[in-house]
Amino acid sequence: MADRHAAGTARMSTGSPHSTVDHSRRVVALEGMHNVRDLGGLPxxxxxTRFGKVFRGDFPIALTGATSAAEAGLPIHSIVDLRRGSEAGREQIDHESLGIRFTTSSLVTDHGTSWTATYYDYLVDGPDEIILAVRTVMDDAENGVYFHCAAGKDRTGVIAALLLDVLGVEHPLIVEDFLLTDVGIANILERLRAVPGYEGVLAGRTLDQHRPQVAKIEALLESLNEDWSGAEGWLLAHGLPLEVIERFRALMIAPDPQ
Structure with missing residues (x-):
């Protein structure tokens, strides 16, 4: 298992000093990456939720040049890339040589940019891609799966929220998980600005404009509750079989001792 950051760092970053979860156990430190988390360890x-099954984060640059994902510190056999096609070409890993199953599920919205669109817009504009991403994560979780976009914030945050809501994680903890991105956002932006194709996209925007926004993730969770009685309702209505969800829950939830 990969090294983890010093205890307490991640929890302090959420702005929730009374959190019952030590998020530092969930933060995975990998070379060149600043936003990797295990979805395990949440009540x-x-x-x-079980550790070592599902990971979220930024572009997996740590796998570049590695002979295996395990060598790089990421115990996975599957990757779901949420970036759009032209964007995905800016940075790539040789997943075939690593023996990693690779799935592209481009999350896009017709409602402006990632700065102006709501997270619910991704569900409205690209339901098939959302279902593809979620199902792939659920199907591949047993052997370890990693899903990512560029920074691991917006598109990755949407998929993480759906997965955690399905598992029964309380909304305040889903928000806390989302806010952990703030710890590494400055380092992520510094790295992305050096990647051809991103410099123009990022130009003229301040660090504060890139920080995770509580209102956006809370609005997504509220819309899912109000319109679909939660993420499960939305996923079922858009074609995800119930047995896939139930199998994912059975895998991901470690029961409390009797």
Whole structure:
């Protein structure tokens, strides 16, 4: 298992000093990457999400030049890339040589840019891509799966919120997980500005404009509750089989000791 940051760092970053979760156990430190988290270690009804199954984050640059994902510190056999096609060409890894199953699920919205669109817009404009991403994560979780966009904030945050809501993680903790991105956002932006194709996109925007916004993730969770009685309702209505969700829950939830 990869090294983890010093205890307490991640929890302090959420702005929630009374959190019942030590998020530092979930933060994975990998070379050149600043936003990798394990979806394990979160309380759910009658249990806790399992470590070592599902990871979220920024572009997996740590895998560049590695002979295996495990060597780089990421115990996975599958990657879901949420970037659009032209963007994905800016940075790539040789997934075939690493023996990693690779799935592209381009999350896009017709409602402006990632700065102006709501997170719910991704669900409205690209439901098929959302379902592809979620199903792939659920199907591949047993052997370790990593999903990412460029920074691991917006598109990655949407998929993470859907997965965690399905597992029964309380909304305040989903928000806390989302806010952990703030710890590494400055380093992520510094790295991306050196990648051809990103410099123009990032130019003229301040660090504060790139920080994770609580209102956006809360609005997504509220819309899912109000319109679909939660993420499960939306996923089922858009074609994800119930047995896939149930199998994912059985894998991901470690029951509390009796």
């Amino acid at each position: 759910v009804p009658a249990g806790t």
